Amino acid sequence: MTDIEVRLLRYFCAVYEERSFTRAARRLTMAQPPLSQAIATLERDLDVVLFERSTRHVLPTPAGRQLYEEAKVLLRRADQIPDLVRRAQDHPRRPLRIGAVSSTFTALLPLLLPTLEDFDVIVTDMGSEQQARALDRGDLDLALLRTWKDPDHNQMTFLDEALYIALPRDHPLADSEEMDLPQLRGEGVILFERARAPVAFDAIASVFSDAGVSPRPTAHVTSEQAMLGLVAAGLGFAVVTEVVAMSPWPGTKMVPLKGGGRTSPLCARVQREDPFALLPRLESIRPTVEQMLLRSRGGAS
Structure with missing residues (x-):
């Protein structure tokens, strides 16, 4: 080769x-x-x-x-090499490479990072599939991703998040206590770009399929920020996870998806032996995150 x-x-x-x-x-x-x-x-x-x-x-x-x-992953790693070497010289702490889906940046990472002060932490915004491949290659120490159990790695389901519908604040149904997708049949929907986030795309597609609703995409995006910005602009609605719904976004209203049976698992995956004992650190902040979610239910906006 x-x-x-x-x-x-x-x-x-x-x-x-x-x-x-x-x-x-x-x-x-x-x-x-x-x-x-x-x-x-x-x-x-x-x-x-x-x-x-x-x-x-x-x-x-x-x-x-x-x-x-x-190539983007490899180039990002190549660009980090000079900084990693300088860090090793100036601060002889072990680098810790974390990959994370963008929805973790507002609620989870701010709680996790203070527990990792004995590391030089490098965080990269990555889709779930990208993280899985990077962990397999040894390019990540911790992956925060949306996926299911992988027998080749040590993994915990950190949260099972409920799903919400993000609506423009002036939508006629924005004040509903809960709603289901058939109520929005025929309206435009903002979806993830499948090439960038296949796990998220497929999960949301299955929610539409189970509801017997064919989505009418008006945009494909690569982040929750872009998704909610377009919802606020009135381009359509979106299905989002609970951690996203608990963070206020101007011009939007978050309505719980009726039924509560569908959830989106947020998982933490490490190498099989968890050499840096990362999963116990995540366990230590889980009660705080769960309390934040409980407080936000019923008041997401």
Whole structure:
């Protein structure tokens, strides 16, 4: 197998994001012919076609889309190396690499981080599938993700979160005590982009399927912040987890999904031996998080 240069991955990501060799070359401050040659070298090394090229567009192939997700993780890790080395020299504490879905950033991480003061913590916002792969590669020490039990890792279900419907504040049903999806049949819905968050996308899709409702997507996003911003703008509604619903967002109203039977598990996954004893630290803050959720129920807005 050919070793892949970090430089080639940077070039590839620039072309992927710009969808143009000309714009990517300008962004990289280089001429276009060497950039085209570098991408051709990468394709030859990997024995795949990464882009469909024409005189009018440059579009990634399925192989290109898969490589992009992995390349972004590898480049992020490469960019962290100088800082990791300096930290090791200046502060000889063990680095702790945490991956987390974005919904944990407002409620869970602020409680967890103070329990990790004996580490140099590096947190990366990552989708659940990305975290699972990174943990398998040894690139993460702790993954906070939405998934099910994995027998190859040590894992705990930290929370089973209820689901809420996020509505524009001026929606006619915004003052409902609870509601179900058939009440919103035909209205626009804001969903996660499946390529970025397949676990979240599939979980929400199953909620619609169980309710016998076909979603009418008006946007696909990569974060809860973008999702709630579009809800507030009146583009549609969204199905969100309880931790998201407990954090106020201007212009939205959170209404519990009727029934309460559907939940979204938030899991903490570590290497099998949990070498840094991270799961007990999470257990220590679980009662506080659960109390926060209890206080928010019935008053989410």
